[in-house]
Amino acid sequence: MYNTHITEKQFKNLVGIVHKVSGISLNESKKSLLKARIAKRLRATRINSISDYIQLIDQDKDEFDNFIDGITTNHTYFFRENKHCEYIINTMDPSKSLKIWSAASSSGEEAYSIAIQLIENHFRFEIFASDISDTMLEIAGRGIYPLDRVRAVPKQLLHKYFQKGVNHSANKVKVKPEVKTHIRFGKYNLVTAPPPKAEYDIIFCRNVMIYFDLPTKQKVMDDMWTALKTGGYFIFGQSESIVGIKTPLKTISPSIYQKR
Template identity: 45%
Template sequence: MSAIDISNKQFKTLANLIYSESGIHIHDGKMELLKSKIAKRMRATRISSCSSYLEYLIDNKDEIIEFIDTVTTNHSFFFRENRSIENMIRFLTDRGSMTGKGNASFHGAVGNGVASSFKLWCAACSTGDEPYSVAIQLLERGLDFNILATDISHSVLNVAIKGIYSSERVKNVPVPLLHRYFQKGNGKQSGFVRVKKTVMEHVAFKKFNLVTDAVPQEQYDVVLCRNVMIYFDNATTENVINRLYHALKPGGLFIIGQAESLMNMKHNFKSLKNTPSTFQK
C-alpha cells in the first residue's frame, strides 16, 4: 500500500465529520496522526485507495465509529485514579447508613428510611475497567447497586462484555480483591484474568454517544465521565456536562478525570471540598 496522501480539504472534511459525530476536536497539527489512523482502517477494510476509503467512511456510520475509536486512546486499567472512587464510595456509604434523616432526595430511600439500590452511570466506560473497578469496591462495602456502562465504540464494549483482561491491567487491584473477584486464566489464557459473574451481573453495557444520543430519562446517584472530555473543545464539554447534569438525582455526584476541569464552563454543579474531580448536583 502506498503512503497516505490527504489534502487539506480532505483533512478538514474528516475532522469536521469526527467532530459532528463524537465531539472530538482534531486540530491541524494532527494530520500525520490522522494519516496513520486512515492507513490502519484501510488495512482493516481492505480498501487500497485513500480517496475510496474516505468515500466509504462518509457513507458508513459504523465505520465512522470504528475510525473514531482508532483516534482516541483507550488507555484504561483497573483502579485508575481510584481516590475519586474511594471518596464516592464513602459518600454513598454515609448516605446508605442514614436512615430516616431526610436523605431520600439523594438516593431514593423509601418512607421507612431503608435505602433502595444505588444507580450509577459510567458514561465513557471504554473497555470496562472503570465500571468493574467501581462494582468490586461497592460489593466490598455491601451496598446494593446497578451500573449502566456506556461508550461510543462497539469494539471496546465487546471487550468489556467478555470481561477478560491481561494481568498488567489489574496490577493495581489489591491481592485479596484480585483473588475474590477475578478468575486466573490457564493454558492459552495464561497471563489473563476474567471478571467473575458476581461482579459482571451488576453492570449493563450499552452503546451511547455523549454528544448526539438522548440522555436516559432514569436519574442516577452518580455519573462518572472520566478522561473523555480531554478530547473535546470547550463548547462540546460544556454541552456534555450540562446534559449529564440532568441525568443526576438531586444531590447526586458527577465525577471527572484528574486531568479534566470544569473551570470557565457554565454549569450548575457545586464543588466539593477536598475532592477536585467530584461535583454535586
C-alpha cells in the first residue's frame, strides 16, 4: 500500500523543484494532480512514502527525469491549431530555405504536421524539434502513433505520408522516412538552456507557456527574440496569453508575432 499523503512542507518542496527545473508553476489547485502523478511514480518505483521518494529524486538522475516527465502535460495531436501552418505556407517564400524550431514538440506530432504540409507545398526546410522530456522525444523519434492522433490529418495526406500498421499494429500508423528526414529531435529545456542566436525563421512554442509563471514567460519570450532571424515569426498557442510580457516582437495576429 502506498502512502501518498503530502505535507505542506513536502508540497512546497516539490513545487519548488518542478519550478526550478521546468519553469512550470504548480499552485494549490494542482495539488491533487501532483499527488496523482507522484502516486504513479511510487507504484513504478515500489517506494511507499513521499518523503522516501523526495530523497530518491535528489540522488537518482533518471528517476528525477521520470518525475519531471510525469509532471508535464504532453497532450498533442496532428494538425493541431493548423491555421498557424496555413499562415506560414501563405506568407513565406518556398524558394528560400527555412529553419524552423518546434520548441516544445512533445511526442513529435507538431513537427511532423508542419513537415508534411511544407513538403506538400514544395518548401525547402529543416526542423529542430525539442522538448524537456526524454520519453516524449523517444516517441517522437519512433514516429509511430495510434489512429486517434491522426484524426485531423486530411485522408489524402494520411495515405501519402504514413504507413498503415498490420496485424497487431493495425490501429497504428508510422510516419514515412521522407518526412522524418527533415526533422532533428533533441532535448532542450526552455527555462535553463541558453537561446540559440538569430538562427530561426519560424519558432513554434505552442501550449507550453500556459504552464509558466510571468517571469518564466518573460525569459522565454526574450530568448525567442534572440533565437529569431530578423523577419522571423514566433508562434504560440491560441489559448495562451502573453499579457504582461514586454517584447519588441510585433503582433501579426493574437498568437503570431514577428521580429522586424
